[in-house]
Amino acid sequence: MTSQDVRKQFLDFFALKGHLIVPSAPIVLKDDPTLMFNNSGMAQFKEYFLGNATPKSNRIADTQKCLRVSGKHNDLEDVGFDTYHHTMFEMLGNWSFGDYFKKEAINWAWELLTEVYKIPKENLYVSVFEGNPEENVPFDQEAWDIWKGLIDEDRIILGNKKDNFWEMGDQGPCGPCSEIHVDLRPEAEKSQVSGKSLVNNDHPQVVEIWNNVFMEFNRKADGSLEKLPAQHVDTGMGFERLCMALQGKTSNYDTDVFTPLIEKVEQITGLKYTTNDVILNDSEESEEQNKTNIAIRVVVDHVRAVAFAIADGQLPSNTGAGYVIRRILRRAIRYGFTFLNTKEPFINQLVAVLANQMGEFFPEIKSQQQLVTNVIREEEASFLRTLDQGLQLLENVVAETKGSTVSGTKAFELYDTFGFPIDLTALILREKGFELDEAGFNAAMQAQKARSRAASEVSTEDWSVLIPGNIETFVGYDQSERDVKITRIRKIDSKKDGVLYQIVLDNTPFYPEGGGQVGDKGTLVSANETIEIIDTKKENNLILHFAKKLPENVNASFTAKVNQDLRSLSSRNHSATHLMHQALRSILGTHVEQKGSLVNPNYLRFDFSHFAKMTETELQQVEDFVNARIQEQLPLIERRNIPIQQALEEGAMALFGEKYGDNVRAIKFGESMELCGGIHVKNTAEIWYFKIVSEGAVAAGIRRIEAITSDAVKAHFASYENILNDVKTALKNPQDILKAVHSMQEENTKLAKQIEALVKDKVKNLKAGLTAEIQEINGIQFLAKQVDLNPEGAKDLAYELGNLGKNVFLVLATADEEKPMLTCYISKELVADKNLNAGQVVRELGKFIQGGGGGQPFFATAGGKNIAGIQNALEKAVEFVK
Incomplete structure (x- = not known):
């Protein structure tokens, strides 16, 4: 049975049991501040369980699609080392919202597993909650009795709170659960x-495949x-584990969920x-093969998580969810670099x-394939450069040890500042005969985590419900x-x-943050007082108004x-964003798709x-296109609660990674039509004018425009x-400002040429004098000297002196415009024979002038800010040749 068949049979089975089949929500959550990613099947249904x-x-x-790589559910460090943990996985689920309960859920689970999938009953075990007297939750007698009618009693296990009581989080819906486990071991082992x-x-090979949670409590x-x-x-x-059981495998990675990816890596x-069925001998060869296996499992698992996250709109970055995605990808790159000998980008393939x-079941990965490939390729190339840089920095750390x-603190700096993996640091140190101060590294890591936790620590009280049963209505469009x-x-x-307070109203004109637009601010006014609302957000379908009191x-x-x-300012920027999206698709091509946005009162x-x-x-x-639409004074055509399919057929743009309902709101200005829940102007004339202030790269294949409208x-x-008036004043109010600037530039060019000629003369004069000061030390022609030149002149002088003969080692210092600079020149013979490196020299000497630098092995420079340290740097230089 192929994995596609497994998925289809599950959905077909529950469709016949009266279930509505719904698509997967995006893996990246945008409207739930309590979660970065969908980490379970129930995440998209939280608002239903909460009654909102x-x-x-x-x-x-x-x-x-689920991702477990942050917070309470974090499987990242297990991935690769075993055969059943994953970062991204599929969670097959059936849900009842106040309809059926334990009897139907258990019986249908048993029917599907044993009669449809035909898993032998003797391979299955089940567990029920044993109860918890401390919380006054009894043993789950009902579940026990139902199971007793389906399976031998000796196959029913009592589970404690850790294993058999499921909770959404520290607060919220929860309840006992009943798990189903499958034993996939050989018969001889079972006996x-x-x-x-x-x-x-x-x-x-004895793993949980299905968990039935019976939500009947709320944790306060x-x-x-x-x-x-x-x-x-x-x-x-767990879809992957189910495929393992149905395809007769003992590893998730041996199923057709992963084998096509593994074959490509091979x-x-x-x-x-090596598949899980092949037993490796305890030999050096088997140890190397095991490392290869782990690395391949890491790569094929992680590419799924990263690819689907990018397809759903989350680009790798240095903060938040983007940092998590970057970390997953870098872990895969690192394993490939170390254990698969891949020194060039390959995961993108x-x-x-x-x-x-x-792609057939999850079309977003097909439609976003090129973007995902480009982003991963660029991230790979960038991190491989970081690894090269980290290797050089590690060499410096070793040299100073x-x-x-x-030092664990030094290793943590490499990890924290440059992203250099600690396990790679430890591996390289062992190869060089050094040990890592792991206790020092762990202490530095824990200190950072403590700082991070302290900064983000939040305590939340229970809701005080004043008017029960009310579902808030948003009236802010009107x-x-x-x-x-x-x-x-x-x-x-x-x-x-x-301390902040979250306030929910029976209805509200306040727009909650969403679709890139910031939340409204304002006031709540009664007969006796005014409360300032400083922000508005949405959580689990509740609109939360934030106040300080x-x-x-x-x-x-x-x-x-x-x-x-x-x-009003935000709405002008939001409407301009739609017009700009249309302009970009018209001018650059229909490959342009929105990948993120921010709309606030100041800019877009x-x-x-x-x-x-x-x-x-x-x-x-683009500017002209948008401003033309503004001048046309296009009225807003807004359509609410229309079927999404109808809106799409009429030409509305939908954004990848957004979760849309069956009925949507469509915004139209002329030919621009998008699905959008934000606040917009009634007429494009309100935008007044549109101006782009910057354009640049965010990631491979992703560009960013920042623009302003209206008052900005x-x-x-x-x-x-x-500024123009200040320039005019500085130029003494010329009649023609542009002509005056050109005249000044021409004069500057002439002066620069004169200075260049003077410096060359000065270099020739200095060369003659300094030649006599060169010392021979251990067969090396050595000179360390401060010279009265600019950095470019020092470079010319270094090359002039370097050409006098072989085995030349020069360090020249300058202090042009009060900025200390060190210039190092080493003959190529010394680079080859004596293993001297100008880049290492200036990095070491640069410490004396409170700076640093680098360059090539035969020529490098370092800048700093401490002129007083020049003499110490020059005195230290001689140690490199002694």
């Missing part, structure tokens, strides 16, 4: 050791449990992967295999003021922002007032797919007018 929204069906089934004893003991902030108003079912079955590297393999143990009542409040306390009377009637000035930022830097002509064409453009033009 009504599902379109009480029975749903799907397969969800010697019972599979029951191996359940939940990390045995690679104080840790106590309360009954939910309705009972729900949340199940999750083709690229010339190395072979796996994207085509992945797209061919999974007294004794045989390298109104900026509204009479409201507060329905619930809670207090949050963070190291970053201090609560009203004295939370039960009073209020008027919610949006800061219309700020909103727009990331888009494009393969080259935009020319000045293209940027001007007026301030921009006024600023340039002030």
